[in-house]
Amino acid sequence: MTEIEAFPSSYRVARERLLEAVSRVSTRLPVLVDSRSLMTRGPDGETLALDFIVLGARQPTRALVVSSGTHGGEGYLGSAVQLLVAQRLLPSLVLAPDQAVILLHAINPYGYAWHRRVNEDNIDLNRNFRQDFDPTACHPDYVELYDVMNPTDLDPEREKSRWARLDEFITRHGMRHFQQVFSEGQYRFPAGLQFGGQAQARSTRHLLSLVSEYFVSAKSLSWLDFHTGLGESGACELISGAVPTDPGLHYAQSIWSDPVRSAAGGESLSTPLHGLLDRGIAGALPAGCRFGMAFAEYGTHPLDRVTRALRADNWLHHHGDRNDPVGREIDAEMIEAFCPASPDWRQQTARHGVGLVEQALATLSRPVRADG
Ligand SMILES: [Zn+2]
Structure with a gap:
C-alpha cells in the first residue's frame, strides 16, 4: 500500500482498516484491542470509539504510543501513519517481553467522523486536560x-x-x-x-483511565500524537507542552532528529496553550516514569x-x-483544511510520519538511565 492509499475516506473506514491490519499480525505478536466508546454515533450510525491497540506487553515497562484524531477531523494523516506502521513495521517488529507498541486510534472519534476539530460537546480536547475548570476563564x-x-x-x-x-x-x-x-x-x-470545556470530557476520562491502567509499571514512555493545520504546507513541527526546563522535553528531544519545541517556552509555531493532553498524561503516569511526548504538527494551508x-x-x-x-x-x-487532497502533500507527510515512528521504535530498546 502506498502512502496515498493509506489515507482513509472516513473515520469508519480508517477504523475498520486499522483493526483488520493489526488482527493480521496477531499470529506473531500478542494483540489486545481495548475500545472505549462514546454515547453517540457517527453519520452512518457507526460506533464511535477510542481504540487502544496494545501490541506486546499488557503492562509494559517501556512503551511507545502513536495516537491520532485528538482534533477529530485532523485524524486522516494520523490514521494513514498508523495503518502504514501496522503494515510495514509491525510484521517484523521484535519486542522484549516488557515492551509494547500502542496504536491509539481516534482520541476524538466524534470530531473525526463529523469532520470537526472539537468533540460532541464542542470541546477542544487538547485544551481539556486539566483538573480544575473556571467557567469564567477567557482571554x-x-x-x-x-x-x-x-x-x-x-x-x-x-x-x-x-x-x-x-x-x-x-x-x-x-x-x-x-x-x-x-x-x-x-x-x-x-x-x-476553542472551548476547553467546564469539566473533563468523556474522551479525556477514557484516555486518562487507559494511561493509569496500562502504564502502572511504566518506567519509560514515548508518545507521538499526530495533528494537522499549523505551519508551512507539508512541513512538520514537533511541539511539546512541557516547559523548557522539563526533563521530559529533553527526553523527547533525544528521541527524534527533528527538534522538539516547547510551546510553553514560546519556541514553537504554536503559542502557549491551556489544558494540553501531554500535561494530562504526564500527571497520570507513575512517579519516576520517563515520559517524552511530541505533537507532530503538519502544515496544510495558510493560517487564515x-x-x-x-x-x-x-x-x-x-x-x-x-x-x-x-x-x-x-x-x-473543513476536510481540505486539515487533510489536503494534494497527492504530494499526502505522500510527503505520511512518509515523514512513519519515519518519526521508526525513530521512536529505535529508542524503545535503549536502556532506561537513572538520570532520564
Ligand atoms: Zn491539532
Whole structure:
C-alpha cells in the first residue's frame, strides 16, 4: 500500500482498516484491542470509539504510543501513519517481553467522523486536560472578539464589518497576539471556538483511565500524537507542552532528529496553550516514569484559510444545516483544511510520519538511565 492509499475516506473506514491490519499480525505478536466508546454515533450510525491497540506487553515497562484524531477531523494523516506502521513495521517488529507498541486510534472519534476539530460537546480536547475548570476563564480580547469570531449569521454586510474589525485588531496587536487569543483555549463560552470545556470530557476520562491502567509499571514512555493545520504546507513541527526546563522535553528531544519545541517556552509555531493532553498524561503516569511526548504538527494551508474554515464550521454546527449547499461546502472545506487532497502533500507527510515512528521504535530498546 502506498502512502496515498493509506489515507482513509472516513473515520469508519480508517477504523475498520486499522483493526483488520493489526488482527493480521496477531499470529506473531500478542494483540489486545481495548475500545472505549462514546454515547453517540457517527453519520452512518457507526460506533464511535477510542481504540487502544496494545501490541506486546499488557503492562509494559517501556512503551511507545502513536495516537491520532485528538482534533477529530485532523485524524486522516494520523490514521494513514498508523495503518502504514501496522503494515510495514509491525510484521517484523521484535519486542522484549516488557515492551509494547500502542496504536491509539481516534482520541476524538466524534470530531473525526463529523469532520470537526472539537468533540460532541464542542470541546477542544487538547485544551481539556486539566483538573480544575473556571467557567469564567477567557482571554479579555477573546471576549471583545467573541461576535467577530463566533457569528450567528453569515449575512454578507455584517460579515464584511466583522472581518474589518478583525483586520483592525490584527493590525493593532499583531498576528501572533491574535493567534494567542484565539487558540490558547477559553472556558467561558460553550458555543464558541476553542472551548476547553467546564469539566473533563468523556474522551479525556477514557484516555486518562487507559494511561493509569496500562502504564502502572511504566518506567519509560514515548508518545507521538499526530495533528494537522499549523505551519508551512507539508512541513512538520514537533511541539511539546512541557516547559523548557522539563526533563521530559529533553527526553523527547533525544528521541527524534527533528527538534522538539516547547510551546510553553514560546519556541514553537504554536503559542502557549491551556489544558494540553501531554500535561494530562504526564500527571497520570507513575512517579519516576520517563515520559517524552511530541505533537507532530503538519502544515496544510495558510493560517487564515484554516481559521476561516473553523469559524464557518462552528457557525454551521450551531446555526446552519449540514445537508444544504452552504453546509456541504463548509464541510468539504473543513476536510481540505486539515487533510489536503494534494497527492504530494499526502505522500510527503505520511512518509515523514512513519519515519518519526521508526525513530521512536529505535529508542524503545535503549536502556532506561537513572538520570532520564
Ligand atoms: Zn491539532
